[in-house]
Amino acid sequence: MADNKFDTPEIREYPIIPKLQRDVMSHSKPFIAKESHQEPLGFPGELVDDWHDVAIKKMGDLQSKYRSLQVYLDSCVKCGACTDKCHYYVGTTDPKNMPVARQDLYRKVYRRYFTFAGKYFPKLVGATDLTKDVLDDWYSYFHQCSQCRRCSVYCPYGIDTAEISMAAREVMDTIGVGQKYCNEIISKVHKIGNNLGLPGPALEDTLEGLEEDVEEETGVQVKFPLDVKGADVLLITPSADFFAEPHVDGLIGYAKVFHEAGISWTISSHASEAANFGMFIGSYENMRKLAMRIREAAIELGVKRIVFGECGHAWRVAYSFLNTLAGPWDFLDQNYPIPQHICEVTHGLIEDNKLKFDKSLNDDMILTYHDSCNVARASRMGDKAGGQFVIPREVIKAVCNNFHDMSKDTIKEGTFCCGGGGGLLTDDLMELRVKGALPRMEALRKVVEDHGVTHMAAICAICKSQFAKVFPYYDFSMDQIVSVHQLVSNAIILTGQDDENDENDGENHPQQDIDEAA
Amino acid sequence: MAVDFFNNSEVDVSLEVNGKSYEVDEEGYLADLNAWDADVANAMAEADGAPLEDNHWEVINFLREYYEEYQIAPAVRVLTKQIGKRLGKEKGNSKYLYELFPYGPAKQACKYAGLPKPTGCV
Numbered sequence: 001m002a003d004n005k006f007d008t009p010e011i012r013e014y015p016i017i018p019k020l021q022r023d024v025m026s027h028s029k030p031f032i033a034k035e036s037h038q039e040p041l042g043f044p045g046e047l048v049d050d051w052h053d054v055a056i057k058k059m060g061d062l063q064s065k066y067r068s069l070q071v072y073l074d075s076c077v078k079c080g081a082c083t084d085k086c087h088y089y090v091g092t093t094d095p096k097n098m099p100v101a102r103q104d105l106y107r108k109v110y111r112r113y114f115t116f117a118g119k120y121f122p123k124l125v126g127a128t129d130l131t132k133d134v135l136d137d138w139y140s141y142f143h144q145c146s147q148c149r150r151c152s153v154y155c156p157y158g159i160d161t162a163e164i165s166m167a168a169r170e171v172m173d174t175i176g177v178g179q180k181y182c183n184e185i186i187s188k189v190h191k192i193g194n195n196l197g198l199p200g201p202a203l204e205d206t207l208e209g210l211e212e213d214v215e216e217e218t219g220v221q222v223k224f225p226l227d228v229k230g231a232d233v234l235l236i237t238p239s240a241d242f243f244a245e246p247h248v249d250g251l252i253g254y255a256k257v258f259h260e261a262g263i264s265w266t267i268s269s270h271a272s273e274a275a276n277f278g279m280f281i282g283s284y285e286n287m288r289k290l291a292m293r294i295r296e297a298a299i300e301l302g303v304k305r306i307v308f309g310e311c312g313h314a315w316r317v318a319y320s321f322l323n324t325l326a327g328p329w330d331f332l333d334q335n336y337p338i339p340q341h342i343c344e345v346t347h348g349l350i351e352d353n354k355l356k357f358d359k360s361l362n363d364d365m366i367l368t369y370h371d372s373c374n375v376a377r378a379s380r381m382g383d384k385a386g387g388q389f390v391i392p393r394e395v396i397k398a399v400c401n402n403f404h405d406m407s408k409d410t411i412k413e414g415t416f417c418c419g420g421g422g423g424l425l426t427d428d429l430m431e432l433r434v435k436g437a438l439p440r441m442e443a444l445r446k447v448v449e450d451h452g453v454t455h456m457a458a459i460c461a462i463c464k465s466q467f468a469k470v471f472p473y474y475d476f477s478m479d480q481i482v483s484v485h486q487l488v489s490n491a492i493i494l495t496g497q498d499d500e501n502d503e504n505d506g507e508n509h510p511q512q513d514i515d516e517a518a
Numbered sequence: 519m520a521v522d523f524f525n526n527s528e529v530d531v532s533l534e535v536n537g538k539s540y541e542v543d544e545e546g547y548l549a550d551l552n553a554w555d556a557d558v559a560n561a562m563a564e565a566d567g568a569p570l571e572d573n574h575w576e577v578i579n580f581l582r583e584y585y586e587e588y589q590i591a592p593a594v595r596v597l598t599k600q601i602g603k604r605l606g607k608e609k610g611n612s613k614y615l616y617e618l619f620p621y622g623p624a625k626q627a628c629k630y631a632g633l634p635k636p637t638g639c640v
């Protein structure tokens with residue numbers, strides 16, 4: 001909670017390639033995982049004695065397991081197209097944050113131990129031994145990559161630095177050098193079922209509170225069901241949706257949509273987390289264990305569909321790997337996508353005219369939309385190409401009158417990460433998070449100036465928390481980030497709802513109305 | 519600055535208040551919920567430059583009560599509603615809580631209350 005020990009980067013009028021500052025971020029390192037965070041994940045509690053040999057062996061394993069990793073390590077031609085594409089490089093100007101330089105931290109070790117030239121002529125091919133210093137660089141710079149894949153879009157060979165970062169983190173975990181934030185969280189999910197460590201009774205209490213709030217506000221009994229057997233839909237959502245703002249306003253939006261559409265649904269206390277931090281540390285085994293909770297809950301509750309709430313990397317894991325990790329899903333209703341995104345659900349209902357909105361209820365806002373990296377570049381949505389870009393925007397436009405996109409090179413497949421993805425959303429990396437947010441902040445500043453934009457919407461828990469935290473560093477206020485389904489919640493008119501325009505806060509005073517009319 | 523990969527013991531530092539020492543983690547959260555007392559809460563707040571007043575204590579006391587029952591800090595809606603009941607409706611919102619705890623009610627108030635730091639995407 002210390003005061004700023006670093007300077008917030010200045011918003012640049014014309015973003016240009018910054019001047020390099022060698023090693024300015026070498027001090028940036030997250031807290032190291034303790035034994036109690038490591039062991040539940042199956043990793044050693046501290047640096048093992050023969051760490052060097054164990055690490056090299058693990059690298060070899062990973063190369064044979066993931067062919068793409070080996071291809072990425074072999075195919076870079078140093079063309080330089082990726083160098084200025086990383087938000088962490090732009091925000092920090094540290095050359096080791098250029099994607100190619102980040103890859104090279106791994107590649108130079110790979111060359112030394114796994115290529116002929118590197119074994120016999122290491123200097124010629126830039127190959128180095130894995131030393132304590134190299135490990136130190138790895139720990140620092142592989143925790144300055146949010147695995148957002150922006151660089152891969154501009155690489156002629158499609159080299160994905162994210163995958164190399166994941167591999168590096170897995171090698172480090174295997175020798176006992178884990179990151180506290182990710183590994184503490186994963187151990188909580190294994191034990192309790194969600195990232196927060198929110199136990200069933202607390203979840204129940206929280207959901208009951210939300211039912212009261214919504215009823216007070218609208219006069220309609222909207223349910224937030226927990227562990228209801230035989231419900232049609234199992235909602236898997238990030239636990240931040242229960243806990244924090246603006247996330248919870250999104251959860252209220254999903255509940256109103258399900259209610260109004262007459263879809264029976266439930267949350268599960270066993271699988272009360274969409275997020276899957278197993279991916280951030282590159283651990284297939286942990287990723288699979290986390291995903292299995294969803295399968296167990298779906299079977300236990302006998303649901304027919306699985307719907308994911310607003311969470312970026314959860315959707316990436318769900319969309320790309322749910323079947324391999326925890327399938328087959330032959331017991332679910334095959335008429336619906338497996339899994340389905342909440343935006344797809346709402347979008348479908350809007351197209352079928354099943355929901356009623358009063359868009360003017362969002363007229364106090366002018367919106368823009370931040371494409372979350374994992375949704376934009378690592379998954380899709382709906383049955384058309386580019387659906388992950390179109391569907392959330394169509395939902396926003398269906399419920400808001402005012403919408404402007406940010407500049408073209410900062411949205412859709414070219415979107416910039418929020419600066420807090422990939423397991424970096426932790427206070428011990430605050431400097432990195434603030435600096436990494438620079439490109440997004442510049443793009444936002446521009447639409448604020450040009451179009452009077454007041455709020456930015458997102459569909460990822462990490463993005464929402466990250467922006468709420470870094471906005472004040474750039475003279476925005478934390479409530480300028482909103483959930484997409486918060487906008488839905490504001491505008492939806494529920495059947496039987498109290499008159500929204502009633503000045504008396506939802507209370508009916510028929511006598512007074514008559515008096516005024518008279 | 520190198521990381522000391524060899525030293526990742528469970529307890530990082532201890533905090534001295536009135537001659538008594540409290541074990542805390544690297545971010546200053548108490549290692550043991552039961553070691554908490556009002557002295558350590560006051561000392562933490564003073565170190566942050568904002569001594570605790572009655573309204574801070576309402577929040578801290580509620581956090582501890584809730585934690586005792588549920589083993590977790592309350593969600594933001596639960597907290598704001600309860601504070602609204604205790605301190606008046608106009609104070610039952612997160613804006614007011616941020617006035618009381620500028621570093622964020624979830625994190626800063628939990629720290630003063632001796633609770634572990636909330637983890638996850640929050």
Ligand code: SF4
Pocket residue numbers: 085086087088097098099102144145146147148149150151152161162165417
């Ligand atoms: S994946 Fe994203 S964070 Fe990592 S190097 Fe590429 S652009 Fe940077």
Ligand code: SF4
Pocket residue numbers: 075076077078079080081082083099100154155156157158159
């Ligand atoms: S764009 Fe691809 S090939 Fe070119 S330097 Fe970057 S990683 Fe290497």
